[in-house]
Every structure is written in C-alpha cells, then in structure tokens.
Amino acid sequence: MSRVLIRKLDGFPIEFQSGDAPLGTLLQNAINAGLDEDDYEEQNITDLDYAVLEEDKINQPIRAEQEARNAQKRIRQQQAVSRIKIALNLSDSEIQDLRDALI
Amino acid sequence: MVLIKTKTNYQWDKKQVSPNPETGEMGEEKDVVALTRQLQLMVKDMRDDIFQLNPTLFTTLPTAEEDKRGSFVIKEASSVEDLLNICIRDASAAFLFKTIALNVNKKGADVASATSMTLGNDGDCFDITGTTTITSITIRPVGDVVKLQFDGVLTLTDGSNLKLNGDFVTAAESTIMLKSDGTNWFELSRSPTVDTTTSFFAGSFSRDISLTGDQAVTGVGFTPKLVIFRITLTGVDGGHGWGWSNVTDEDAGVMDLFNSQIDRMANQSGKAIGVFPAASKQSVADLTAFGSDGFTLNWSGSGSPTGTAVVHYVAMG
Numbered sequence: 001m002s003r004v005l006i007r008k009l010d011g012f013p014i015e016f017q018s019g020d021a022p023l024g025t026l027l028q029n030a031i032n033a034g035l036d037e038d039d040y041e042e043q044n045i046t047d048l049d050y051a052v053l054e055e056d057k058i059n060q061p062i063r064a065e066q067e068a069r070n071a072q073k074r075i076r077q078q079q080a081v082s083r084i085k086i087a088l089n090l091s092d093s094e095i096q097d098l099r100d101a102l103i
Numbered sequence: 104m105v106l107i108k109t110k111t112n113y114q115w116d117k118k119q120v121s122p123n124p125e126t127g128e129m130g131e132e133k134d135v136v137a138l139t140r141q142l143q144l145m146v147k148d149m150r151d152d153i154f155q156l157n158p159t160l161f162t163t164l165p166t167a168e169e170d171k172r173g174s175f176v177i178k179e180a181s182s183v184e185d186l187l188n189i190c191i192r193d194a195s196a197a198f199l200f201k202t203i204a205l206n207v208n209k210k211g212a213d214v215a216s217a218t219s220m221t222l223g224n225d226g227d228c229f230d231i232t233g234t235t236t237i238t239s240i241t242i243r244p245v246g247d248v249v250k251l252q253f254d255g256v257l258t259l260t261d262g263s264n265l266k267l268n269g270d271f272v273t274a275a276e277s278t279i280m281l282k283s284d285g286t287n288w289f290e291l292s293r294s295p296t297v298d299t300t301t302s303f304f305a306g307s308f309s310r311d312i313s314l315t316g317d318q319a320v321t322g323v324g325f326t327p328k329l330v331i332f333r334i335t336l337t338g339v340d341g342g343h344g345w346g347w348s349n350v351t352d353e354d355a356g357v358m359d360l361f362n363s364q365i366d367r368m369a370n371q372s373g374k375a376i377g378v379f380p381a382a383s384k385q386s387v388a389d390l391t392a393f394g395s396d397g398f399t400l401n402w403s404g405s406g407s408p409t410g411t412a413v414v415h416y417v418a419m420g
Contacts, residue, residue, distance in 0.1 A: 003322075018306040019322020021396060033314035033402075054337075058411055062338030 001044040004053070005030060008039055012057050016050055216257050222249060230254055231273075239263040245285035253277045264288055302420040310412045312336075312378055312386035315404055320416075321397040327418040330390060330398055332376050337411040348375035348390035355387070375400065376414065384408040 005015040005026035014035075015026045027042045045053070085095045211226025216233035221241040223229070228250045231237075236258045243249070253273035261267040267290045271279055277295065281288040302325045310318060332355075334344040346355035355371040371377040376388035384406035392399045398418070 013309070014311055015309055015318075017308040017320060017322055019304070019324070019397075021321035025319050025321045029316075029318045030314075032316035032318070033311075034316065035314070058337050066338065 002047055002050060003042060004045045004050055005040050005042050008041055010057075011053075013050070013053055014040060016045075016054070018047070213254075216253075228252070231257075233257065236260060237265075239265060240281070240288055242286060242288065243283045245283055247283040248280060248291065249283075249288075250278065250280050253279075266290065268293070302418075304418045304420075305416070306418070307413065307415045309337075310388075310402065310414065312380070312402070312404065312408045312410050312412050315402050317391070318388070318400045318402060319394070319397065320400065321394070323397040323418045323420075325418075325420040326395050327393050327398055327420045329419045330375070331417045331419075333415045334376055334378060335413050336378055336380060337413055339410075344377060346371075346375040346377065350390055350393060353390055376412070378408065378410070378412050380408050380410050381406075386412070 001020060002016065002018045003021065003023060003026055004013050004017075006012070007014055015029060017026060023042045023044065025042075027037055027040060030040050031037050081095060081099070084090075084098075085092075088095075090098065207227055209226040210228045210230075211223040213230040213232050214220060214222055216231050216235040216237055218235060218237065219239045219241070220231075220237050222243070224243075227248060229252070231251050231253045232255070234255050234257045238260045242264060253275065255273070255275055257273050259265065259267065259271040259273065259279065261270050264287045265281075266287050267279075271277070271290075271293055273279075274295075277293070279293040280291040282291050283289075304323045304325070304327075306320075306322060308318075308320050329347065329349045332344075332346040332348075334346065336342060344355065347353060353373060353375045355374045355377040371387060373389070374387045375390040377385065378387075379385045384404075386402060386404040386408045388400040388402045390398055391401045
C-alpha cells in the first residue's frame with residue numbers, strides 16, 4: 001500500500017510514495033529536510049484515497065488560486081479597455097474594432 | 104582370411120590359415136611364411152624410418168633399447184611420464200601432463216587470488232583465497248578442466264585469457280568450472296549462475312520542492328540499476344521534465360517554467376530531476392544511491408522555489 005506524510009495542522013500531504021514499504025521513510029525524509037517530526041504523521045493510503053486527498057488539498061486550492069488570478073487579470077483588462085476607450089474617445093463598436101485588429 | 108599372431112616382437116609365425124573359399128582346402132604354408140616375412144620387413148622399415156626422422160625419440164628414453172636387428176624398441180615403460188614423453192617428445196611437458204593426469208579429481212593446495220593467478224599442478228579442484236581481482240590464470244594443457252571454489256568476495260574478470268559469461272563477482276562458496284584450450288580458459292559453468300532476469304517497477308512520489316536534503320524513495324522491491332523520471336508540477340498543465348540516472352551518470356531535461364514555452368526543457372547534466380518554477384527559482388535532485396528497496400535523491404535548490412513536484416518513475420534492476 002502507498003504511503004503519505006500528512007501535516008497535522010491542516011492535513012496537507014507533504015509527500016506521497018507508491019509501493020509497499022514499511023512506514024518511516026517519509027517521516028525520515030521530513031527530518032532530513034529540517035522539519036519537526038512531531039508536526040507530521042506518516043500513514044498508509046490507497047491510491048484512490050490519495051487521489052481524493054491530492055484533489056482536495058493540492059489541486060483544488062491551486063485551481064482556486066489560479067481562477068482568482070485569472071479573474072483579477074480579466075478585471076484589469078476590462079479596466080484598461082475602459083481607460084483606452086475614454087482616452088481615445090471611441091465608441092463601443094470602435095473599441096471592439098480596435099481589439100479585433102490587435103488580436 | 105589369414106590370422107597371424109606374434110610370439111615376440113619380430114618373430115611372426117603361422118597360427119591358422121583359413122580354407123580356400125572355392126576348394127575348401129587349407130592354404131599353402133609357404134604362402135603364409137612369405138606373407139609373414141613381408142610383414143616383418145614392413146614393421147622393421149617403419150621403426151627404422153621413425154628412428155631416421157628423430158633418433159632422440161628413442162635414444163633419450165631410459166626405457167628404449169636397440170635390439171639385435173638394429174631397431175630401437177620400447178622394452179617396458181617405467182612410468183606414465185615416459186610414455187607421454189614418447190608421444191609428445193617434450194620432457195617438461197610430459198612431466199606436466201603426468202602430474203596433472205595423476206591429480207584429476209583431486210583437491211590441490213589453496214591458491215591465493217592474484218591479478219595473474221597460477222594454479223598448482225597438485226589437483227584440479229582449488230580453493231581460492233583472498234579478495235584480489237583475478238584477470239588471468241596461467242594456462243594449462245588443452246582440455247584440462249579446473250574447478251575453483253572461492254572463499255570470499257572477489258571479481259573474476261572476463262577478458263585476457265578468461266573467456267567468461269561476463270565478470271563473475273564471487274561470494275563465499277561460489278564456484279566456477281573452466282576448460283583450457285591451451286591458450287584461454289573457457290567457462291563451463293558457475294554457481295550461483297548469472298542472474299539475467301530484469302526487474303521493473305513503475306511508481307510515483309511527490310516532493311515539496313521548497314525542501315532540500317535526502318529523500319529516500321522505497322517500495323521498489325529490488326535494488327535498481329537505472330531509474331527514469333518524468334516530472335510534473337502540480338497545478339501546471341502540460342509542463343514536464345525528464346531525467347534518468349544510474350548513480351554514476353545522470354542527466355535531466357529540466358521542467359523549465361521560467362521560459363515562456365511551458366514545455367521547454369533545459370539540460371541539467373549531472374542531475375536526475377530539475378524544476379525551474381520561476382525566474383531565479385530552481386529545485387534539482389541528484390540520485391545518490393541505490394538501495395535494496397529503492398533509491399535516494401538529494402534535493403537542493405535556489406531562489407526559494409515553491410510547489411509540489413509529482414514524479415513518475417520506472418526503476419529497472
């Protein structure tokens with residue numbers, strides 16, 4: 001069964017390894033990296049359970065962060081379009097023509 | 104058909120004459136006498152011819168003597184060595200042949216391992232002591248077979264006059280059997296036999312690339328000889344890096360996200376894994392050792408990289 005090292009504070013999987021092996025390797029790896037072993041717990045985990053954990057603790061937060069960054073980017077783009085439209089005194093169709101020409 | 108037997112080396116005589124197949128009568132004795140005489144002359148001529156070709160063949164032998172007719176004959180062989188000397192006309196080689204012939208299936212004195220090792224002639228089975236790598240063994244006569252049993256760990260190197268099925272790394276009680284062709288030793292068998300099986304294991308692990316230090320990866324199930332890696336960074340679609348290592352040599356196509364093209368890989372010689380997640384940020388790993396159940400990576404980095412690397416690998420052993 002695969003193994004995972006969980007950060008006790010928030011359940012974040014610090015390290016995962018496939019393959020059958022005794023517990024202890026991942027915790028030692030954390031110690032090697034200078035982490036406090038008391039803050040982490042090594043467990044056996046099925047690949048299916050790890051996929052759920054990875055999605056919940058790693059992938060989903062990253063996607064949420066990326067979506068937030070993309071939303072901020074879209075807002076900044078819209079604000080830039082509005083500023084250009086006002087500065088050049090363009091109509092909506094004219095600013096759209098400009099955007100089409102630039103793309 | 105005429106049957107003739109000898110009383111002595113040169114005294115031929117009639118013993119039996121077969122009947123004439125047409126008449127059923129016994130053949131004439133005078134014909135048999137004539138035939139016997141011809142055979143006597145032929146044998147004598149052959150002996151004399153041999154003597155003319157190589158007089159030392161007979162004269163140097165203590166068991167050879169000249170008979171009353173002037174021919175040299177072998178009266179009685181005094182030893183195996185003398186007989187061999189007659190055959191190969193080389194006294195030193197005859198001595199070696201005799202010694203070896205008398206020591207077949209006999210354990211000789213232990214032999215200390217040496218780069219160029221010489222076996223004793225006191226047997227054909229030897230214990231090899233020590234741990235010195237053996238690259239050649241003094242040859243023995245063609246056809247000679249020796250059985251070596253090793254007392255410790257050493258390497259019998261394929262090459263020179265050792266024609267082996269690859270290098271033989273011995274352990275205590277390992278054995279090998281070699282046959283001489285007069286120039287080289289050819290392997291007949293070894294124990295334990297060469298393990299030609301190849302093991303594969305496909306696995307994965309993750310790594311927080313902000314961390315440095317040793318990361319042992321276990322669960323492989325055997326001692327790898329080579330590992331090939333594919334690296335992705337969680338949250339980055341499409342980017343990946345590649346790497347491989349056999350500990351001694353390794354090379355990585357680094358996952359270089361700093362460059363505008365996400366799939367662009369930067370070569371990182373001497374590393375097995377590399378991730379460049381942003382400008383001036385990098386995390387790399389060196390495969391430092393293989394173990395009985397996996398391998399150890401040593402991670403280092405610069406620029407405080409962040410993220411979780413997901414590494415898929417194929418270990419071969």
